Amino acid sequence: MLIFAGLGLWDEKDLSVKTLEAIRGADHIYAEFYTSTLPGADRGRMETIYGRPITELRREEIENDPGPLLERAKRGTVVLLVGGDPMVATTHIDLRLRAQERGIPVCILHGASIAGATPGLLGLQSYKFGRSGTVSRPYSLPLERRSPSGSGVGRGWVPGDAYRAARDNHGRGLHTLLLLDLGMAIPEALGLLARAEENEGGGLMDLLWAGVARAGSPEPAVHADTPQQLARFDFGPTPHVLVLPGSLHFMEAEALRTLAGAPPELLPREKP
Amino acid sequence: MLIFAGLGLWDEKDLSVKTLEAIRGADHIYAEFYTSTLPGADRGRMETIYGRPITELRREEIENDPGPLLERAKRGTVVLLVGGDPMVATTHIDLRLRAQERGIPVCILHGASIAGATPGLLGLQSYKFGRSGTVSRPYSLPLERRSPSGSGVGRGWVPGDAYRAARDNHGRGLHTLLLLDLGMAIPEALGLLARAEENEGGGLMDLLWAGVARAGSPEPAVHADTPQQLARFDFGPTPHVLVLPGSLHFMEAEALRTLAGAPPELLPREKP
Numbered sequence: 001m002l003i004f005a006g007l008g009l010w011d012e013k014d015l016s017v018k019t020l021e022a023i024r025g026a027d028h029i030y031a032e033f034y035t036s037t038l039p040g041a042d043r044g045r046m047e048t049i050y051g052r053p054i055t056e057l058r059r060e061e062i063e064n065d066p067g068p069l070l071e072r073a074k075r076g077t078v079v080l081l082v083g084g085d086p087m088v089a090t091t092h093i094d095l096r097l098r099a100q101e102r103g104i105p106v107c108i109l110h111g112a113s114i115a116g117a118t119p120g121l122l123g124l125q126s127y128k129f130g131r132s133g134t135v136s137r138p139y140s141l142p143l144e145r146r147s148p149s150g151s152g153v154g155r156g157w158v159p160g161d162a163y164r165a166a167r168d169n170h171g172r173g174l175h176t177l178l179l180l181d182l183g184m185a186i187p188e189a190l191g192l193l194a195r196a197e198e199n200e201g202g203g204l205m206d207l208l209w210a211g212v213a214r215a216g217s218p219e220p221a222v223h224a225d226t227p228q229q230l231a232r233f234d235f236g237p238t239p240h241v242l243v244l245p246g247s248l249h250f251m252e253a254e255a256l257r258t259l260a261g262a263p264p265e266l267l268p269r270e271k272p
Numbered sequence: 273m274l275i276f277a278g279l280g281l282w283d284e285k286d287l288s289v290k291t292l293e294a295i296r297g298a299d300h301i302y303a304e305f306y307t308s309t310l311p312g313a314d315r316g317r318m319e320t321i322y323g324r325p326i327t328e329l330r331r332e333e334i335e336n337d338p339g340p341l342l343e344r345a346k347r348g349t350v351v352l353l354v355g356g357d358p359m360v361a362t363t364h365i366d367l368r369l370r371a372q373e374r375g376i377p378v379c380i381l382h383g384a385s386i387a388g389a390t391p392g393l394l395g396l397q398s399y400k401f402g403r404s405g406t407v408s409r410p411y412s413l414p415l416e417r418r419s420p421s422g423s424g425v426g427r428g429w430v431p432g433d434a435y436r437a438a439r440d441n442h443g444r445g446l447h448t449l450l451l452l453d454l455g456m457a458i459p460e461a462l463g464l465l466a467r468a469e470e471n472e473g474g475g476l477m478d479l480l481w482a483g484v485a486r487a488g489s490p491e492p493a494v495h496a497d498t499p500q501q502l503a504r505f506d507f508g509p510t511p512h513v514l515v516l517p518g519s520l521h522f523m524e525a526e527a528l529r530t531l532a533g534a535p536p537e538l539l540p541r542e543k544p
Contacts (some may be wrong), residue, residue, distance in 0.1 A: 008288055009382055016384075017292060017321075018285040049289075057331060085384065085391020093527055096395070102532055110281055110488055112288075112357065115398060120359020121532070123368070126387060127406070131446050132399045174403050191300045216382055255365055258372055265469035 002073040002099045004086035006111020009216025011040035015081075019109045023050045027076030030069060032057045036083035037182065039239055040217055050228065052083065060092075066095055073104045085113040111214050117215045118177055120224055120240055123255020128246065130169030132177040133162030135189040135242070146229055163196035166204055166244045173247035177235075186211045186240045187231040193242075194227065208266040210243040211235055224262035274345040274371045274534045276358035278383020279303075282490025283312035284321050287353075291381045295322045297347030302341060307363055308355035309454065312489055324355065331363075338367055345376045357385040389487045390449055390513055393494055395527020400518065402441030404449040405434030407461040407514070409414055435468035438476055438516045445519035458483045458512045459503040465514075466499070480538040482515040482528065483507055496534035 001268035003022050008014025015023075023029055031043070033053050047054055062069070072078050086092060087108060099106050120128040138157035166176040180189045190209075197205050213235035223237045224245075245256065248268055256262040275294050280286025287295075295301055303315070303326050319326055329352075336340070344350050350390060359380060371378050391398040410429035438448040452461045462481075469477050481494035485507040493507045496517075517528065520540055528534040 006384065011290075013290040013293070014288050014382075016280055016286050016288055020289060021285070021493075084394060085388045087281055087389075087395075088398055090397065090521075090523060092522060093392075093395045097523075097526060097530055107490070108389075108392060108492075110286075110392070112278065112384055113398075114387040116357045116385040116388040117359075117380075117382045120357060120365075120382070123359075123365045125362065126360055126385075127350035127404045130402050131444075134399070172403075172440070218379070220380075249362075251362060251365060251369075254369060 001105045001107060002070070002096075003077065003079045003107045003109060004078050004096065005081050005109040006086040006093055006113070007038050007041070007081055007083050008111040009084065009114065010115060010214070011038065012042070013189055014216060015111065016040075019111075021049060022109060023052055023081075025077065025252045026052070026079040029054045029079045029081065030057050031055070031081035032062055034059045035081060035089035036170060037239070038083040040215065043106055045056050050117035058178070061080055062091055062095060064109050065196045066098060070099060070102060070104065074102060085111050088113060101216070112216065114179065114241060115177060118212055118243060119175070119214055121212050121220055122176050122210050122243060123241070123259050124245060124252050125249065128175050130172065130176055130246075131161070131165050132163035132179065134179045134181070135159045135162045135184065135192055137184065158196040158199055159192050160196050160200060160263060163193055163200050163204070164201065167200065167202040170204060170207075170244055170246050175246045176244045178242040179217070180238070180240050180242065183237055183238055184240065186242060189240070189242055190227045190231050190240060208245060208262060210245060210260055210262070211240060212243065213238065213240045215239075215241070222260045224256045224260035226266070273348045273376045273379060274342070275349065275351045275379045275381060276364055276368065276379040277351050277353050278358040278385070279310050279313070279353055279355050279388065280383040281293045281389060282358065282486070283295050283310065283333070284314070284318045286310075286488060287383065288381060291383075292322060294322055294381060295351055295353075296352040298324070299343050299347065301326045301351045301353065302329050303327070303353035304334055305355060306331045309511070310355040311486065328472060334367060335389070335510075336362055338351060338370060342371060342376060343376060345371060360385060372430045379417060384488065386451065386487055386513060390484055390515060391447070393484050393487055393492055394482050394496070394515060395531050396447050396515070396517060396524050397521065400448035402444065402448055403433070403437050404451065405437035406451045407431045407434045407456065407464055408453050409456065430468040430471055431464050432468050432472060435465055435472050435474065435476070439472065442476060442479075442516055442518050447518045448516045450514040450516070452512050454512065455510055456512065457510055458507055461512070461514055462499045462503050467485040476516060478522065480517060480528070480534060482517060482532055482534070483512060484515065485512045487511075487513070494532045496532035498538065503521035
């Protein structure tokens with residue numbers, strides 16, 4: 001059996017009790033941290049707390065040579081640990097299909113994910129989020145997420161697809177979650193989005209945006225303001241994400257003011 | 273301190289190790305199951321496994337009379353346990369704002385949520401989901417989620433807002449997650465959506481849909497087919513959700529075929 005298990009958002013203790021039991025009962029435990037990091041964790045501490053050795057896999061070991069892992073899953077119980085929810089990346093869907101082809105039973109133990117956590121940290125309603133995007137640096141986007149048009153790779157590259165996701169959602173009153181490349185901080189992302197706006201047009205960069213740092217940690221930072229002000233705010237270490245709020249219910253506006261320090265003049269007036 | 277803690281998707285052991293430690297160290301533990309159920313759980317088993325008594329709160333105790341809970345959180349450490357992620361419902365955002373007003377520190381321990389788990393169970397990419405909707409029965413929708421137009425309450429009521437979410441997303445190539453009312457099964461939801469289509473127009477009810485039952489349980493059911501066929505498929509007990517897939521990447525199409533039994537003639541041809 002192959003068990004895909006999510007580690008949740010921050011550190012060694014964000015996995016579920018069920019996942020911990022699966023680890024302790026498994027024949028072999030793998031982990032990969034290249035599709036999603038677990039920022040507050042350390043493999044040594046994980047092995048101590050879980051009481052089992054963990055084999056960390058590199059990208060090519062999962063994507064090009066999954067044979068040994070699948071062979072072990074055919075003979076016994078294998079757990080693959082992944083940050084966040086375990087089925088977010090295409091890599092894991094591909095691995096699951098390969099397991100299925102070989103008749104290996106698959107089990108999924110879900111974990112908290114950044115897309116689930118961010119709305120709540122800002123007090124925004126999750127059902128009002130449109131599609132999300134990723135603000136990537138040139139060359140870093142996986143092939144299947146490169147937009148066929150408008151986001152050429154290399155010099156002059158801009159995150160056109162992420163900008164358009166925000167613009168399309170905003171036009172419909174929806175909120176947008178933008179993930180940032182590994183290690184990218186909010187000022188760099190806002191700079192790339194401002195360059196995308198020069199190409200795309202859309203007038204989003206004078207609106208109220210919100211930033212979230214270290215979701216799921218004991219000290220997450222949230223702040224909402226114009227991009228100019230957000231770029232000056234000290235969010236502390238990454239990971240960071242950005243949100244462009246759409247139409248705001250009065251309680252969402254109140255939450256952005258109270259929880260994220262949004263300037264009242266950027267918020268819709270309260271319901272009469 | 274007031275700690276909002278998510279219990280995850282299915283049973284007593286889907287909470288995180290960190291949440292279990294918070295429960296064991298808290299002065300008082302509350303739970304509410306009216307905004308989100310934990311289908312495989314039982315309060316007696318929760319108390320046994322967690323080793324602490326749990327006070328279950330009814331809707332009115334949280335929404336109209338949160339004073340006693342906040343008073344306890346002012347003097348000591350209170351954990352409020354909620355199914356899924358703890359900040360999805362407006363109720364909890366409201367409670368968090370009240371705590372903030374009274375100077376009570378708040379901590380959020382995230383949990384896996386249905387919106388995070390569903391894409392992975394079907395092999396669909398989560399970033400390609402547009403806004404989600406809820407297929408509700410008449411009168412059951414909370415006020416703030418009632419659409420101002422087209423979804424009148426009472427006789428002749430149809431889930432117009434959920435239908436329009438699916439139609440808008442599909443027109444943009446995006447996937448749609450539709451949650452169903454508590455206890456509602458897929459055939460009832462498809463019937464309501466077919467009635468909505470009569471009002472709204474949109475031609476969605478001849479397309480490929482997917483259903484997911486008991487996400488996060490040891491035996492989730494997934495199946496993809498036309499609404500006519502899905503209504504006949506035995507998904508087993510609720511909770512159920514529906515997904516209308518949008519444009520499919522070839523690996524998403526392969527996943528729907530392999531994992532959800534989608535008929536090949538309803539899928540786009542494979543990439544040449």
